[in-house]
Amino acid sequence: MCVALPGLAISQDGQLTGRGLDGIYRAGRRLLSRCQIRIAGREPLTVQARMTSADSARFMATLRASPHSGPDPDIVVERTRCADGTERITLLSTAPRPLRLPLEVALGTDLADLAAIASGDAGPELPASVHDSGLRWTSPSGSCSVTAEPPPSDALASAGLLRWDLELRPGDTATVELRVRPDGAGPVRAAGRTATSPLAPAHAGGDDARAQALLRTSVEDLGALLLRDPAHPGDTYLAAGAPWRCGLAPAEAFAAARMALPLGTRLAAGTLRVLARTQVTAKGPTYGMIPGPRRDAGPHLPPSCTGTEATLLFPALLAEARRWGLPHQQAEALMPAAERCLAWLRRTVGDGTFLRDPQHGAPARCETQAHAHRAALLGADLLDAHGRPGADELRQWAAALRGAFRTEFWADDPGGGRPAAARAPDGRLVTNLGAAAAHLLDTGLLGGGEQAPGLLDRVQTEQLARLLGGPALDSGWGLRGLSAKEAGYNPFGHRSGAVRVHETAVAVAGLAAAGYEKEAGGLLRGTLTAAEAFGHRLPEMYGGEQRAEGRLPLPHPAACRPAATAAAAGVLLLTTLAGIRPDAAAGTVTLRPMRSAPLGEIVLTGLRVADAPFSVRISRLGLAMVEEAADGLQLRS
Numbered sequence: 001m002c003v004a005l006p007g008l009a010i011s012q013d014g015q016l017t018g019r020g021l022d023g024i025y026r027a028g029r030r031l032l033s034r035c036q037i038r039i040a041g042r043e044p045l046t047v048q049a050r051m052t053s054a055d056s057a058r059f060m061a062t063l064r065a066s067p068h069s070g071p072d073p074d075i076v077v078e079r080t081r082c083a084d085g086t087e088r089i090t091l092l093s094t095a096p097r098p099l100r101l102p103l104e105v106a107l108g109t110d111l112a113d114l115a116a117i118a119s120g121d122a123g124p125e126l127p128a129s130v131h132d133s134g135l136r137w138t139s140p141s142g143s144c145s146v147t148a149e150p151p152p153s154d155a156l157a158s159a160g161l162l163r164w165d166l167e168l169r170p171g172d173t174a175t176v177e178l179r180v181r182p183d184g185a186g187p188v189r190a191a192g193r194t195a196t197s198p199l200a201p202a203h204a205g206g207d208d209a210r211a212q213a214l215l216r217t218s219v220e221d222l223g224a225l226l227l228r229d230p231a232h233p234g235d236t237y238l239a240a241g242a243p244w245r246c247g248l249a250p251a252e253a254f255a256a257a258r259m260a261l262p263l264g265t266r267l268a269a270g271t272l273r274v275l276a277r278t279q280v281t282a283k284g285p286t287y288g289m290i291p292g293p294r295r296d297a298g299p300h301l302p303p304s305c306t307g308t309e310a311t312l313l314f315p316a317l318l319a320e321a322r323r324w325g326l327p328h329q330q331a332e333a334l335m336p337a338a339e340r341c342l343a344w345l346r347r348t349v350g351d352g353t354f355l356r357d358p359q360h361g362a363p364a365r366c367e368t369q370a371h372a373h374r375a376a377l378l379g380a381d382l383l384d385a386h387g388r389p390g391a392d393e394l395r396q397w398a399a400a401l402r403g404a405f406r407t408e409f410w411a412d413d414p415g416g417g418r419p420a421a422a423r424a425p426d427g428r429l430v431t432n433l434g435a436a437a438a439h440l441l442d443t444g445l446l447g448g449g450e451q452a453p454g455l456l457d458r459v460q461t462e463q464l465a466r467l468l469g470g471p472a473l474d475s476g477w478g479l480r481g482l483s484a485k486e487a488g489y490n491p492f493g494h495r496s497g498a499v500r501v502h503e504t505a506v507a508v509a510g511l512a513a514a515g516y517e518k519e520a521g522g523l524l525r526g527t528l529t530a531a532e533a534f535g536h537r538l539p540e541m542y543g544g545e546q547r548a549e550g551r552l553p554l555p556h557p558a559a560c561r562p563a564a565t566a567a568a569a570g571v572l573l574l575t576t577l578a579g580i581r582p583d584a585a586a587g588t589v590t591l592r593p594m595r596s597a598p599l600g601e602i603v604l605t606g607l608r609v610a611d612a613p614f615s616v617r618i619s620r621l622g623l624a625m626v627e628e629a630a631d632g633l634q635l636r637s
Contacts, residue, residue, distance in 0.1 A: 241560025441510020476547025
């Protein structure tokens, strides 16, 4: 899957067959569904298919073209396909004598949108017409064309066929380049492929080569998923993932931007500005809310409101972006939206303690309380920094929430207890254990390198660490969305058993910050092993089958890959090893590295702190050494 949004190219082995999702897409519409080559009347045999970057793939194939040449192929075919709709086909002759070969490329399209393709309603192929140096197709929804360089010897519209008569001497090559475009559109200008990309080109090195590959792929995938606000092209944000969710999902965009803060604050700033423009500003019960769709929550709870999550993430992301180096004037411009989010929080809680989903009769969810508590504490920090009122009220409510949560949200059992997944309006606890509990450890960053207090006390935190590191939740490749011991467990359930990469990374970072390095290291190593099986391009989720000798993690057929939260999780997983806690406004950075050094020595370069390059080395003894930093930035231990 080659991605450079809004461009997308999906194929299995080089030949686009028109079956399934095969095709080249632009903005969710399939421009080309079939692109099959034949040489001398035969299809070449694909021998290798691999990604060369996030937006391009290389396919190698061979063919025996000479009669009586024995078993060895004498034509090597290289196809390079890019997400921007270009394909380069190169033939190399290794035959001992000159060859005359016809190259035929059969093309077709249905111009269907992705939703129709996914539901099996793509429709038949459209008739083609000869156009310029290629073919053109038209439908009521638009038209597109394929042009070829050099122009073909023949173009047959009725068969959708382009043909070249090639003459190749021994060692010669011949190249044909195809370009597919919607009519009236120029080439794809991917936001992540320009000089103004908001992402720093970070690199990793050290003892474990998987770290280098994961960080490189994660940064590439984040760049491939970048989109620009059409009305404000300077503002970029992340699409949720390809191929299914190539648009804006507010909660996922905020979460990914927050995990990607070590790559700079520009993505966070763009995401905040884009979503501030969607905020409800009309007076009413939803005033101040960031709208978002509902999301499946598994078999034991009704769908959750991602608008609630997005609204709570807004002030937290803004506060932490300021710590990482977001300029004061940019943060100041976003303060009115942050204040509206915080006002919505207090108004929605009202005289109660817990925050419930906005639907009538909805439960109070465990992870929602974690998001709300973080938003209150970091939001209060933000209000103080910008001279706004209301910080004391938020801290008082957060303290009340902590006290109530520790007694009213904790389910005792013979195994030491667990945080409840939710609390029903009648006070009944939903006690099913899942990966969402990891958000309780994501307390947020305050000034001076200090973590905000969490909802759990020390004993409860220790118990949660034990549960997260146990085999019921830890598959060996990451955290399951639902414990394998719970009713309704399904290793392929979105929120009922599949491994969730985002929650796994949150757990690793939270466990490490709380001092539970054994559990954090186990989850980290397991996720890196899974990433290796996926070519270091982590999907948003994969099968929750227990890891065992000879097994590999199973792909989930509905998972996005790449996905914004999974790619950003790769950044969070590796930077957690260094424990970077900046306070750019105070001119300091604190390092809390994992003393156990679970990946051995690691060097992270090209990060950004205080709007300047930042590099750090973690030794095999778990000691941190800053190798590059902004002038005047003071290191705190």
